[in-house]
Amino acid sequence: MTPRVRMRGTKTTPKNLEKELLDKARKLAENPSILMPVCQEPCRKCDFEGLLSKMEGVRRFKDDPEKLLSLANWGDQLVRAYAATISLSAAGKIPYLGVMSLPIGEVSYAVRGKVDREKLIGVEYFDDPDLRLLAFWDIAKRRDLHLYSSTEGFSCSSEGPSAPEVYVKEMIETSPYRFDRFYNCPHPESRVALRIIWKSPNIVVSACQDCLSDGNLIHHLASRIAARDPTDDFEVEVKYDLECKSKCSRCHIKDSHQLSSNLRTEYFEGKIDDTTFVDRFVKEKLVGLKSSGEEIFVAGSKCYGSDRTAFVEQIRGSETEKIVLSKLLSSSRFSIVSASDQAGKIISDLWEEHGEEMLSAIASPPVVSSLLRENSGLSPSQLIQEARRLEAARGIHSSLPEYTGLGEVGRFADRLARLYKTEGRSSVARLIDKERQREHRLRAVSYGFLVAVGESEGKSWQFTKEEMDFGSYLSTFVSKFLQSEGEEYHESLQLLIQASGSIERIDRKE
Helix, strand or coil, X not given: CCCCCEEEEXXXXXXXXXXXXXXXXXXXXXXXXXXXXXXXXXXXXXXXXXXXXXXXXXXXXXXXXXXXXXXXXXXXXXXXXXXXXXXXXXXXXXXXXXXXXXXXXXXXXECCCCCCHHHHHHHHCCXXXXXXXXXXXXXXXXXXXXXXXXXXXXXXXXXXXXXXXXXXXXXXXXXXXXXXXXXXXXXXXXXEEEEEEECCCCEEEEEEXXXXXXXXXXXXXXXXXXXXXXXXXXXXXXEECCEECCCCCCCCCHHHCCCCHHHXXXXXXXXXXXXXXXXXXXXXHHHHHHCXXXXXXXXXXXXXXXXXXXXHHHCECCHHHHHHHHHHHHHCCCCEEECCCEXXXXXXXXXXXXXXXXXXXXXXXXXXXXXHHCCCCCCHHHHHHHHHHHHHHHHHHHCCCCEXXXXXXXXXXXXXXXXXXXXXXXXXXXXXXXXXXXXXXXXXXXXXXXXXXXXXXXXXXXXXXXXXXXXXXXXHHHHHHHCCCHHHHHHHHXXXXXXXXXXXXXXXXX
């Protein structure tokens, strides 16, 4: 987690930044100890005591810029950085600045002596909780220390991780999430949550799946820790507490709760964010459940064990979607484990392997073949609905007579009647609105259909008074026509054509 740096050249010093850096340099010249971390416990040998003693020796020349620049060219790098920084105070000006790119942004610093850039920045910005650590990373790693940097303090633990209360409080408060005093997000009742176990302060930080963002909570909490492994004080787990909707002799959910080592490593290394981590954990768990060989049904946050009936009843979806899933599950031993409780999503997940089987549950082979042959661009759920509609239409059309020739009125009325029987009254209204007829008799027939199916309200402006009066008269014939089948359908169509005043012929297929 050591910050990567990149030099960006030099530039002249803005007056406000020059004043700020000179003020910091003067403070260090008066008291070098403000640069050092405070020890949390006594050490047999403290590196910082020796370094502070050397800095006190340098401090004797705080008014001699030439001597300080000389001291900035040899010896320990941190002591050099101290000498270079307080030389700014002695010189009283900063002609040029170096610029370095850090993960937190570009940082300007005064270039003095033969000093590592990271050390210079860490010392010159000794009161910045992020930047000061640049000066101490190598010491923390070499001596196996844990340094904790916050706006309220800077401390050192030589006995392993020991996060001070002030550090814990600040990092929790500045995290991407809002936590209560028990370190829970506002939804502690959530069944899926990220849980960070912070061992030394003995707390568990929890954020539910809905609250998670594209940040990495462990990396935030450890972002101001300098150590060989800044994350060694943390563990991570995912709360995955499904609501049990059945009585099982053995719970397979609890038996498969382990976090894979690859997923843990990627998260600790910062390669994936909180949301991705939890999503992948849930996916891994669901895959594990599905491959367990047991018959199990999981939808969203609910587990129905082997109760397929309860599973189908409780998922969200249309009647058609539930019929398809019910028939699929009854056909063989089956398991469905889904992160969603929506039937459409479950059907989509099963489509590649069982699409044709699901279509066959509600449609005849000709309809299924036609839908699979046509690349319609419909989703699996839409294909299911279309299969049911086409099958219903197929059954309806088989009960109606076929015609080889119809006149203008007969063809229009037959088309509207078949549409009504297969797709309902709203489809009739849409077609009439889309194909507004121009001929007076056809417009009267249109209005007659609108009245008969209960869709005439708000449509009167499209018709003349004469067309509406004629259409209202025809609506009685339309109503009888719409309710008829077989021979009665043929006779009702003939009566409607005659009532419209047309003398056109009807040629029926024998």
